[in-house]
Amino acid sequence: xxxxxxxxxxxxxxxxxxxxxxxxxxxxxxxxxxxxxxxxxxxxxxxxxxxxxxxxxxxxxxxxxxxxxxxxxxxxxxxxxxxxxxxxxxxxxxxxxxxxxxxxxxxxxxxxxxxxxxxxxxxxxxxxxxxxxxxxxxxxxxxxxxxxxxxxxxxxxxxxxxxxxxxxxxxxxxxxxxxxxxxxxxxxxxxxxxxxxxxxxxxxxxxxxxxxxxxxxxxxxxxxxxxxxxxxxxxxxxxxxxxxxxxxxxxxxxxxxxxxxxxxxxxxxxxxxxxxxxxxxxxxxxxxxxxxxxxx
Numbered sequence: 001x002x003x004x005x006x007x008x009x010x011x012x013x014x015x016x017x018x019x020x021x022x023x024x025x026x027x028x029x030x031x032x033x034x035x036x037x038x039x040x041x042x043x044x045x046x047x048x049x050x051x052x053x054x055x056x057x058x059x060x061x062x063x064x065x066x067x068x069x070x071x072x073x074x075x076x077x078x079x080x081x082x083x084x085x086x087x088x089x090x091x092x093x094x095x096x097x098x099x100x101x102x103x104x105x106x107x108x109x110x111x112x113x114x115x116x117x118x119x120x121x122x123x124x125x126x127x128x129x130x131x132x133x134x135x136x137x138x139x140x141x142x143x144x145x146x147x148x149x150x151x152x153x154x155x156x157x158x159x160x161x162x163x164x165x166x167x168x169x170x171x172x173x174x175x176x177x178x179x180x181x182x183x184x185x186x187x188x189x190x191x192x193x194x195x196x197x198x199x200x201x202x203x204x205x206x207x208x209x210x211x212x213x214x215x216x217x218x219x220x221x222x223x224x225x226x227x228x229x230x231x232x233x234x235x236x237x238x239x240x241x242x243x244x245x246x247x248x249x250x251x252x253x254x255x256x257x258x259x260x261x262x263x264x265x266x267x268x269x270x271x272x273x274x275x276x277x278x279x280x281x282x283x284x285x286x287x288x289x290x291x292x293x294x295x296x
Contacts, residue, residue, distance in 0.1 A: 001087060001096040002068045003029055003219070004115035005104050009066065010035065012109045021046050022068075028193045032122050049075055066107075070096060071256045083107050088255055093235045116219065116239065123197055124220045134164055134288075135199065135217075137208025139171045144259040145210045147227045147267050147275075149179065154272055155207070156185045159279070164288060169199065169213065204288065207279070209267075214238045223286060225278055228252075229266030230259045244278060246270055 010018060010033045019038040020030050027037060038046070045059050060081050067074065070087045085103040087096030101111040112118070138152040156166040168187045170179065181187050190196040196213060200206070206217040206224035210231050217224055218238030226238055228245040232252035237243055245251070251266040253259065283289055 001215070002085075002100060003119065004097055005068075005085065005100040005111065006030065006035070007033065007115045007118055008101075008104060008112040009109060011112050025193055028197065029123075049077060068100065071258075090255070093232050093252075093255070095235055095237075116221070119219050120221050123201075124222075125201060132165070132204040133167045133199075133202055134159055134205045134207065135203045135213075136166055136168050137171075137206065137211055137213045138168065139174050140209040140211040142230075142259050144230050144261055144264050145228075145267065146264075147209055147270055151272050151275070152207075153182050153185065155275060155279075157182060158276060160184060162283075162289060164283070167199075169196075171213075205282070205286070207275075210236050214241065217241075223282065225275070225282065227267065227270055227275070229264070229270070230254055230261055242278065242282060244270055244275060 018033075018035045019042060020027060020035050021038040021043055024037065045057065046065070049057065056079060057077075060079050063081060065082045067082065067084050068087060069084065073084060073086070085100050087099050089099060092099070104111050136152050136156050138146065138149050140146055152168070156168055159166040166185060168181055168185050170187060170189050175189050188199060190199055196216070200213070200217055200220055200222060203217070203222055206214060206222055208214045208224070209227050214224065214226050215238045218241050221240065224238070224241050226233070226241045226243055228237070228243055229251055230253050232255075233243040233245060235252075235255065246266055246269045248266050248269070250261075253261055
């Protein structure tokens with residue numbers, strides 16, 4: 001969600017050194033922008049803000065910090081060089097991507113609306129071709145956002161019987177759980193973000209829950225079908241994706257993706273037939289079916 005804004009920051013300051021102080025797993029998306037990991041002494045200073053947020057950090061006088069956050073502000077310190085960009089506002093269902101862009105404008109930094117083209121120029125190096133892989137992502141950051149796993153297995157088998165090439169992608173959580181997959185389905189377990197990017201570069205279509213890989217696929221311009229329940233597709237929907245959700249009275253039930261619901265009814269009520277029907281429409285639209293095969 002932050003990448004379009006980070007891209008805009010780099011365009012605003014093309015020659016300035018920019019450092020990343022967030023999760024190192026995201027560095028593959030930043031190094032091509034000449035954004036490097038923050039030095040250890042800078043990381044130490046930044047982390048000290050959590051401990052003592054009352055004292056003015058003199059070390060920040062010579063640098064500018066742009067702090068992305070969702071939900072609660074990390075601390076209340078005020079400094080002319082520390083700028084907070086809020087991705088969730090209470091009662092507002094806009095995408096954090098759009099809210100970050102609006103926040104950037106308050107600091108007189110221009111948001112570059114061509115960010116998606118820039119992202120695809122950097123990361124969509126292998127153009128999606130017809131007849132290539134259809135990736136299935138059965139996981140997410142929260143079990144309450146997951147369509148039942150057995151449904152993904154059945155869907156993958158159905159796709160394969162129609163002459164296509166489904167590939168089940170298991171993330172770290174699914175790998176730790178030791179999930180047993182049907183022998184008929186090919187499985188891939190990417191070990192890094194670079195592995196995931198490479199897999200997506202080979203994909204024609206993706207199907208999955210509200211999850212990071214689906215957002216990444218949307219950024220890369222890959223067509224897909226995303227399944228939503230407790231979270232809002234208006235807020236968290238991958239750009240350009242087709243969406244399926246049941247729109248129950250209780251959903252969406254969260255803005256922050258912090259989910260307390262235990263029933264997972266909104267995901268369980270998405271039927272296999274509903275997903276298969278939408279897949280058939282989309283596969284026919286993109287001419288995925290081999291000759292003499294039907295989507296029925």
